[in-house]
Amino acid sequence: MQTLKNVMSPHVKVISPDANLTEAARWMRDGGFGMLPVGENDRMIGAISDRDIAIRALAQGKSGNTKIREIMSEGIVWAYESDSIEEGARIMSEHQVRRLPIVNSAKRLVGIVSLGDFAVESTDLQAVGETLSEISVPA
Template sequence: MHHRTVEELMSRDVVRARPATPFKELVRLLEENDVTAVPVVDELDRPMGVVSEADLLRKSADQADPTGRTPIPHLEAWERAKAEGSRAEELMSAPAVCARPEWTVVEAARLMESQNVKRLPVVDDADRLLGIVSRGDLLRVFLRRDDAIREEITGDVLRRTLGLDPRDVTAEVRDGRVALAGTVEHRSLIPVIEQLCRGVDGVVSVTAQIAFRTDDARDTGAP
């Protein structure tokens, strides 16, 4: 099975900032390039951190409301430092959370989730910037056509990986939802089929109406 990698999905034309890039220049970079964040790189093009719109908006949040309707919010020390910052190195979220180009969508998505970030700079073995991948980039795998998903499941998963006859188990795909039906020899094979199908790029969900001839669940520990 082929899983799309970060390298296939990332944006390669990356807008960069330097540690000394001033606040207004950062705002201009975001506006002119229609992006919501830029990586901050050192002299070797290695990501040091990321400056996002949220980082820059702390400047406004720390200012007094001219109408007097909302009080100045309480900021933690690190938030105050960012609000008072004037250069990228003072404003950025650091250190940069980075991905590798060979990672799968699953690996990148899990890192985004665990680190609560919306984008990942992509770096090579020397930690130099290659590109950037966003949540939206990762979601593009779900635009994959249903017929392509079905072809991979029937050809790669069922036939080549598991050695099943296509007549034993069939797969129907609609809007990324996979419906499996048929009969297999051993009950323990059913969860394996389901798990492998869930791992196919573009699959949203898997349901299985698969019968079995031999109940080997007790011996294998299958549910």
């Protein structure tokens, strides 16, 4: 069984909720990320995506100095690195997310999985297509 550890990207950064949107956008640009987990007191408390910056911030007239805490998606879904790829796809489909933080058994962030990771690494392209289809359905 292929696990999420086999397909995740271990290069993940966590940003503070008190950082601003400009800083988040630069981190995303420089790292090639589309989403950053938001962490406070050694816990993930939410996430901010490039889409959040565009839709929740810029489209509403917020400035680059706006704190991430004001526009981040609160709460965060995640999976264990030992979970199967199918379980990760199920979680992504159920919550309609394109990127999923991955934690170890101590619930420490160790990576992130995106739909692209599934497409590149998974041998089950039908499952990848089904996951994308379910994520793309309007909520």
